[in-house]
Amino acid sequence: MPDTAAPFRAAPASPKFPELEEKILEFWQQNEIYQKSLQRRADAPPFVFFEGPPTANGMPHPGHCLTRAIKDVFPRYKTMRGFRCERKAGWDTHGLPVEVEVGKELGIHSKEEIEQYGIEPFIHRCQQSVWRYMQQWQRLTERLGFWVDLDDAYVTYHQSYVESVWWSLKNLFQRGLLYQGHKIVWWWAQGGTALSSGEVGQGYREVADPSVYVRFPLVDHPERSLLVWTTTPWTLPSNMYAAVHPDLEYSLVRDSESGQELYLASALVDKLAEKAKVQLETLQTCPGSELVGLRYLPPFDGYRDALGDPSGQLIQPEGKQTSAHHFWHIVAADFVTTDSGSGIVHQASAFGEVDYEVYDQQRRRFVEGQQPELLCAVGPDGKFTEAVPEAWIGLWVKDADKPITRDLKERGLLFFQEQYLHDYPFCWRAEQDPLIQYPRRSWFIRTTKFRDLMLKNNSQIGWQPEHIRDGRFGNFLESNVDWALSRERFWGTPLPIWVCQETGRMEAIESYDELLSKPGVTGTEVWDKAKAENPDLVDDLRVHKPYIDEVTYASPFAEGARMRRVSEVIDCWYDSGAMPFAQWGWPHQNESEFRSQFPADFISEAIDQTRGWFYSQLAIATMLFGPGADLSEPGCESDAVADLCRDQDYPLPFRNCIVLGLMLSQWWESEDKDKKKTILLEESETKEYPDKKFTKQIGKMSKSLRNYRSPEEIFDRYGADALRWYLFANQAPWNSIIYAEQSIKDSIPEFLLRLWNTFSFFTIYAEIDGFDPRDASQADDQLKPASLASAPKYRPASQRSEIDRWILSELNQTIATVIERMDALDNYNACQAITGLLDGLSNWYVRRSRDRFWAAEAQSQDKHDAYWTLYETLLELTKLAAPFTPFLADTLWRQLTEPFAGATLPSVHLCDFPESDRDRIDTSLSQSMRLLREIASLGRAARASEKLKVRLPLAEVTVILTDDTQIAWLQNHDALIREELNVKQVHYTTQGDQYVQYAVVPNFKRLGPKVGKQVPAVKKALAQADGNQLLAELQANGRVTLALADGEIELDNEDIEVRLQAKDGWAAAQGVGCVVVLNTEVTPELQREGIAKDLIRAIQNQRKAIDCQYTDRIQVSIDAGSDEVRQALQDHREMICDETLADSLDVGPMDSVQPADSEHGQVFVAKVPV
């Protein structure tokens, strides 16, 4: 080693991780490490990652840390493993939440108010609003160490993105997959708008509504009626069907009073008879399925009078022609129950989602053009329009229940009525206005046509956890309904359909350019003018409302007519699902980018995205690119695109997906008398409020409750690595995870600090001895193990000591495990493996090698072996940890490579991931070492149980083993045991009859398949037999013969296992395969040595108490209490002085020195002046 200043400097003992991380962040930024990590893989095979776009319209919270951490760790890992992993960021910018946020700002709510305010300025505000928390998002992303291309992010409102979405919608439109239909929504009639489910959820109140039982006379048996139940009498004029459950039993009963015959569910006959106070006599019964098809007279004649009794042709298999009536017959429906009502449910399909499905099914029975229409006697204002008695037209429907009931009663159709209490939604901003379910014209994508293909696609996806595939997601796909695409809102991707104002025929447009190329285009000047007036407007707005609505062109369908866009925008989930191609603006541009980045190898989001992004991506990709999707349907003008994608294979558009659990918070809560809550985030803080009683809470994070620490605070207190390691290493990622400050804090000593301490240990000794890794003259820029071999003192592992070979074996085994687990997207077990390695390194390798590092001879081969082993292990461990704790890893890398002064790669993140050297894995050595560690552990346990502290030397331990295979190896290492257990001698034996009892137990795993039902008998026979004798027989013959009730059975040594049981009366501890027995005899010599060691401890403590540097010399005097102590001092004077760097050791008090008490007398320590 060179004589110059030591290449390594001792690292500080207690680092401030947050500060180190900030330095690394700066280093990464200034040196463009992320960009370099990509450049190094420019020509490598791709590992494709898709970023699910978050919305920057809200503050990032801890849950985003989890998704972003998981999204970071695998790309980092794959990059180190030699893949090119581009990470394009993305932002979700459209949708109702943005409008709501802007509305709040403006103090307005309804659509009407927005229109009054002006769509144009409203949209401008929306566009600005989406970037409100951009800075916080960028900061969080960076600070967490999530490497992603924020500068090159895709944005869903950008023109190129919108145009990609348009292209895909045109594709669907031309293939006949985009159609208009009805959607039943919660409708605020007074405000003229639909409410989102979230808004509806806010407005539920308990109210009393009528529950009526109405007679519907049968057409063919006028004396018989269906007893039909409804809780919304106002929907009766719009009645279409009556629903029964096909599997329930129904009864025909006679009302003894009126003589009427009624059908109702058998299970409800008694209940209704009692309620209505009538006698119901059962005439006959039948299953509901037999009632299906019976025709009845509707309760009101309005539609019958207006439409007659319309009918149409049914779809028939062999061209047969059968017609059927459209309305007023019994249908089968699974949702009918006997919990309440009559078992026959009134169906007004316009006013309920399940009712509408019934209608939809009926509709599909008929051939195109002959289908029943939807009966709806109510206008969007919630008032009757038609098909009701003259007097009711214009009546608000919720006021109609009473007159309708009265009318039915007068006509003798009302069987019974009552009130019932239930929760019903009201408008959250007009509390007196009840909402009604109401059909709205809406655009749909015919996803149901692709149900089987989506299921097939889904079945190929690598889901983590697997149950998502056939569980939540699979079930969701099974029950697929057509995608309701349109939204009657303002800030979203405009639906690119233009309608001929005269014929109603439509065209889809795939880009702004295509629109401009249309004949007779007008309206673009509206945008031009707005832009001229306000040059700051982003150009992307030209494809948004209201500007795009102004663009019209000449209709190709009718001379002189104009084509005008429909007014709707689309569901923003469609935006997100189009991201695989829209992020590139494909197919209008970036052909090669799209092709090389599709499909994704890996995506990840939390489970709430099952019906969100996971579905939208899968649905869109299945429809557009899936094999089996018929892309050559007539009218599809994108054949070139179709060709391009035809060779795609499932799964699309992502191959693997980690579905993360929800993130919960944990806090301590106390409530005052006046209901004021005190929220604490750490249990320890509760001690500061002794008068309050706190209860621990686990639940959702809530901004208003402030029941969680902001990520920024976590970073400042503990650092990003602490949070990351906590997230990666504490549970499988799909379990819901508790964001608890204490747990995050705990991950520091668990992993970060332990790694740091091991590194710090290395630097301390490396500085003392001047260890110089530059001796490896051929070292490559990543300091790969093989390249270190060029150092003169570097010996092959095979020549080094056992413990070196052991830790190198553990290292290489761990590398293999980590690679195997990470390739399977299993970060949890990868981290477990790394933790295990670090434990072995810190708690066994370093601990057992301290003497080697402290050895006086700085240049001894053994010491060099130790350095090279530890150095190499630290380097590789640093690389292993790099994807998980990128900051600490880079800090260590930079310090470990510092002696090379720039000749090595500047960042660990530019390195290759370690490779496992199979030749260095020695499984039998691992086993032996495990046994050795167990023996040491048992020895300590035996000592503890006898209250014999380790400082007191003992003469001997005896280790009894069940077989002798390991004995020779152990004997070669008994120095280790002697030192660890502080004993003079270790004795190994298999002949331990004196100390132990042998028991032979079955090896069930092997015996089970072999003898089956005889297992219990074998077990019993073995238990009853003399263990020692069996063992002797086994050792002599290699097998034993056992007499069972039904014959003999022969067992070899693999079939059975020998167990040891320590006999009473010995200081022993037993493990599975061995027993450690202590010789507890303490001779006076041993006693004195123990005293000497006690005194060394006391002196060392005192050294520290008087602030000695570790090289300071001291003078010591012991005011010994007994002859024994004095004798001990005399016997072990040399050892005591050596260990404590004492120049003198006297007996008796020392003047003007403050003594320390010890069990062997007062200890005086004084520094020797230099």
Add this chain to the structure above:
RNA sequence: GGGCGUGUAGCUCAGUUGGUUAGAGCGCGUCGCUGAUAACGACGAGGUCCCAGAUUCGAGUUCUGGCACGCCCA
């Protein structure tokens, strides 16, 4: 009401194809170490594997039915 998931030590969680002493970390207790030192280590106590039934020679693990909690959807 339906679907999915979870239930294992005081707490937070692991537990591979069923195999007989059920593990880790934290916390707690005892102790050790004192040239990694405001760190570190060892040992110990602590379990009805939610309950009940079934399959099996054998169930924390498989099946059925409950219970509790969570999420999604009605």
